[in-house]
Amino acid sequence: MARPTVVFPWIVVGLVLFGLVMVGNASVVDAARDFGDQWYFLKLQTGWAGIGLVGLWLTSRFPYQNWARFAKIGFVVSGLLLVAVLIPGLSIRILGARRWLDLGLFSFQPAELAKLTLVLYWAKLLDTKKDMFWPFIISLLGTAALVMLEPDLGTTLVLVGTGLVVYFASGGKMKYLALVTPLIILAGLGLILLSPYRRSRLMTYFDYSRDPLGSSYHIRQVLLSLGSGGPWGVGLGQSRQKYEFLPEVSTDSIFAVVGEELGLVGTTALILAFAAFFFWGMKIAKRVDDQFGANLAIGLVGWISLQALLNMAAMVALVPLTGIPLPFISYGGSSLVIALVSCGILINISRQN
């Protein structure tokens, strides 16, 4: 079998290149409408991909053991940033949510950074034979609460899921997991039912044509795109749903454009690509000798794979829409750069083992 060190980077590069093709393709209508340049978003995203790949190259050269030193400070900084993003004046409010910090030149999502810093923090925290459940669960719930305040349910789910996976893989006690998992699920349901906006999202999950111009508009348009693509797709660049029908066409809904243009063939290939990413990532994690490295690898593979799975599961109406990007593919600088830096660390782990 091929070595992960050789295969893994190519999977990542392949996903990024495919993502650029799809972003350029899906965003032409919005870009032409808002900026008069149909390649506007593609140009930006290419820049971010460049920065991200440089980051990947750098982190792949940086011995991962050194990251342990940044675990605590990274956790504190991203915690502060998550508080800052809630303060009006520092942040940008888009569609009712405060997720972006305005840094003048560009805006930035602290929650994206938190995915990386939390994984790092937990990797270090759980790098011990001692039982660290309480510090772990407090850091997990604390961060989750801050992200929920933005509000950003999707990212919260990714963070909590990743945390549980890392805790579980690091040999966490099953009795705690058995206790905390149902509690977290109950809390999640409570949050959904308390918010009218999320409740209607949940209702449309049960019946996607319930309110086609209102709460179920988004999922219905996604499914119309997938169905329009059929088995073989309508051809690259030929999507009709991207003409203002699909909301969040180049970010959260980009999977639907893949489905419409490339059909089941294309979506299957994309799912297989993420499966390969996950599989080779887990292979890297398995070969690591030290607990910190293994925790780190599991956490990094975990958050990216979990997010991909959550996005695609929402696109096929298997879970309600939560609004998170598809890693590597969706338009968005913070997300792409953090994902590539995560991959760089994984590659370094792979090289050393």
Added chain:
Amino acid sequence: MNNWRFTFIITVFFLIMAGVWARLVYWQVFAADDLRQQAADQRLTIVEMPGTRGEILASDGFPLAANRLNYLLWANPKQNVWNSKWDEISRLLPASDSAKLSEKLSWTNLSWVALSSQISPQIKDLIEKMDLEGVGFDPRPVRFYPEGSSSAHLLGFVGQDAGGTAKGYFGLEGYYDRKLAGRGGKVILETDAFGHPIVISGQNLFPAVDGQQVQTSIDRTLQFILANQLTTGLAKYQAKSGTITVMEPFSGRVLAMVSLPNYDPDHYQQVDDAQVYKNPVVSEFYEPGSTFKVVTMASALDAGVVTPDTKCPICKGPVPVAEYTIRTWNDKYFPDSTLTDVIVHSDNVGMVYVSQKLGRDTQLEYLHRFGLGAPTGIDLQDETSPVFRPDRNWTEVDLATTAFGQGIAVTPIQMLRSVAAIAAGGKLPNPKLGADGGESQRVVSETAAAQVTQMMIKAVENGEAKWAKPAGYTIAGKTGTAQIPVAGHYDKDQTIASFVGFAPAFSPQFVMLVTLNQPQTSPWGSETAAPLWFSVARELFRYYKIGPDR
């Protein structure tokens, strides 16, 4: 690292991934057709483009039915408030539309209201020059009828079917609807969620095919003459309604056909009773009365059972038939009349004799030969025909009264056609307006036709209306007065008076039928329909430059 935990994570992950994929197969394969259709429905806009309707032309090529482009004026009340320009516009619109103008403009919660659908191109230009915002025009092709109501019953009109597409109803518009309408075209536009066209999509254009024109044999001048004459005639004889039809006897080409009262085909909706749409000439049933005697007589002569000089042995008085007694119209009797006299005197008893000579089977056979009891096939949509009882159900009385035109129902066009056969030497023409009638069928011999013609000439010469006959012309004709059946009996004073005939008798250029419904000055055809017929004939002689033939 703990191996089972590792395997557990991978297994759970791949199971969820398989679930996502299975769901994807459902949407992209099994539900795909339905979803694709829904997606198409929300982005495809179909713009219908009707083909231009063909014109209906008079014999001289002038349109009887033509098209005009009108416009629908609409406005966006959100962009418009009442100002002086609207005062001006309100003066340009039809009164019914301008009355509602200011109210419609105040509906500011709407962004589209129709203001008037009757905007001519000239008025459109005037309004466009005012340079108003939020005002637009949609083309509305409309049918119009340059000859107005005089041709209403011939032409019918163009309305809309249940689906809103233009469709011809009644008359030529109805009969030739498919030929005139052509085939509609359409453009399929792909639009985005805001209705803007999608640039990358090709245009799907299915061009419209224009309808064909229909050339008719209708003579506009004649149509005008007939309309004037009938209007005068109705007033003069105080009749409720009436018809005049003029046809070429050999070809069956209908030259003019007028009935009153009629309606304005340009405003066909404005009628009190939709019955008026039907052309009485081809759809109204009446008892032809004495005019029908010529048909019976032609049959008997053709069958060889009588000659014009055969003496009627039963004409000395009323004749019993089954439980009834048949009398002449004035209860005067002429013993030993010849059959020519029977026609001249319009002798019902004499016709009973002819019927008896014909015999049941032969008399019925001739009725069928003359095409009675069945539509003539004229190219007018509203044609209907009385349906005769089955041959075996005709009683002796039915046959006897039918011989003189009572107890039998015909339409004016059937009556005219039968007499046209006599005019045309025994060949029954197929009446048509917009097509060729084709081969005429011989129904009686040339000799029989000539003999009946002679009788009809005598009937005119010696008839009561002889004073009104144009001098110097040989005219073959016959009056008819049929009582109108009312609730099982006949009303003596309510009649349909008619006159049918052709001229010049020996080389007929036209055959004409005049019917008057319930004339009040006199119930008799000889005193109402006949003088009207002669009055029209006089104008026809002048128009066709037919010189006196004796």
